[in-house]
Amino acid sequence: SLLSASLLGIDFANPLLNASGVYCRDVAELDALAASAAGSLVTKSCTLLAREGNPEPRYYATPLGSINSMGLPNAGYQYYLAYAQQHDYAAKPLFLSVAGLSLADNLTMLAAIRAADTPAIVELNLSCPNVPGKPQIGYDFAAMTAMLEAVTQAYDRPFGVKLPPYFDIAHFDEAAAILNRFPQVAFVTCINSIGNALIIDVEAESVVIKPKDGFGGIGGDYVLPTALANVNAFYRRCPAKQIIGCGGVTRGEHIFMHLLAGASLVQVGTALYEEGPGIFARLNDELAELLTRKGYRGIEEVRGKLRTL
Numbered sequence: 599s600l601l602s603a604s605l606l607g608i609d610f611a612n613p614l615l616n617a618s619g620v621y622c623r624d625v626a627e628l629d630a631l632a633a634s635a636a637g638s639l640v641t642k643s644c645t646l647l648a649r650e651g652n653p654e655p656r657y658y659a660t661p662l663g664s665i666n667s668m669g670l671p672n673a674g675y676q677y678y679l680a681y682a683q684q685h686d687y688a689a690k691p692l693f694l695s696v697a698g699l700s701l702a703d704n705l706t707m708l709a710a711i712r713a714a715d716t717p718a719i720v721e722l723n724l725s726c727p728n729v730p731g732k733p734q735i736g737y738d739f740a741a742m743t744a745m746l747e748a749v750t751q752a753y754d755r756p757f758g759v760k761l762p763p764y765f766d767i768a769h770f771d772e773a774a775a776i777l778n779r780f781p782q783v784a785f786v787t788c789i790n791s792i793g794n795a796l797i798i799d800v801e802a803e804s805v806v807i808k809p810k811d812g813f814g815g816i817g818g819d820y821v822l823p824t825a826l827a828n829v830n831a832f833y834r835r836c837p838a839k840q841i842i843g844c845g846g847v848t849r850g851e852h853i854f855m856h857l858l859a860g861a862s863l864v865q866v867g868t869a870l871y872e873e874g875p876g877i878f879a880r881l882n883d884e885l886a887e888l889l890t891r892k893g894y895r896g897i898e899e900v901r902g903k904l905r906t907l
């Protein structure tokens with residue numbers, strides 16, 4: 599139908615799902631997403647052991663978006679694997695987000711996920727921490743290569759990676775060249791939050807979140823152009839892979855932008871946090887109205903059709 603989408607040969611009723619980390623930490627939230635108009639859902643990035651995460655306030659929203667330094671609060675990978683084992687895949691596909699604190703942790707979690715043999719699709723979060731003093735894995739190309747070499751040995755199924763935003767063409771080139779060495783990396787999700795921003799409250803003359811002296815990843819309107827650029831950069835550079843867009847979606851036309859840029863599915867973070875799962879019905883309606891007004895019969899006709907001048 600008009601909004602039908604597909605990824606890894608799997609059918610989706612529509613291209614929308616949550617961004618990992620938003621509205622997906624416990625069964626109640628995951629069930630609400632499963633019951634919503636979203637075409638699929640992804641779990642909060644998990645670690646080997648459960649984590650409390652950082653002290654609050656650790657999330658704050660402004661009229662232009664959000665800042666967060668959650669610190670990977672999650673129930674531990676077995677909790678999400680158990681959820682994946684009871685999920686109704688006939689209703690909608692489910693993604694498991696994995697963010698091990700070490701390569702060893704990732705390998706342990708992925709081996710367990712593989713052994714469970716569920717239809718869940720793995721999204722490996724490459725913004726996961728590296729050794730102290732080094733940048734996140736997504737910004738350490740040697741570590742990223744080593745991680746993917748080890749993971750593709752341990753996990754023999756197609757999977758995807760969640761990438762941080764890049765801002766330099768040479769970085770798009772280098773990151774894509776690494777990913778293209780791994781055909782098992784079947785999709786790329788662009789982008790994670792733009793890291794280490796700082797939001798200031800003028801009235802209080804203060805930062806707005808407690809961790810990291812107020813530094814945190816931003817989402818929302820602030821990141822849409824960067825998200826679209828990363829979607830299109832990897833769409834152009836990785837013709838054998840699919841792209842999941844993430845960043846800056848609050849309206850149907852933003853989904854349309856992500857599709858034009860090359861996205862097959864589109865994730866919603868900040869706007870979902872602020873509006874709740876009802877947003878998916880609104881976004882699907884707005885997207886359907888836009889496609890119809892423009893004479894499209896399906897989103898496949900839109901994907902990657904961005905014109906240049």
Ligand SMILES: CC(C)(C)CCc1c(C(=O)O)[nH]c(=O)[nH]c1=O
Pocket residue numbers: 619643666667668669670671697723725726727790791815
């Ligand atoms: C930033 C990390 C804590 C290393 C990973 C989890 C994560 C978080 C988080 O749990 O703080 N927030 C994000 O915006 N993106 C992420 O990938």
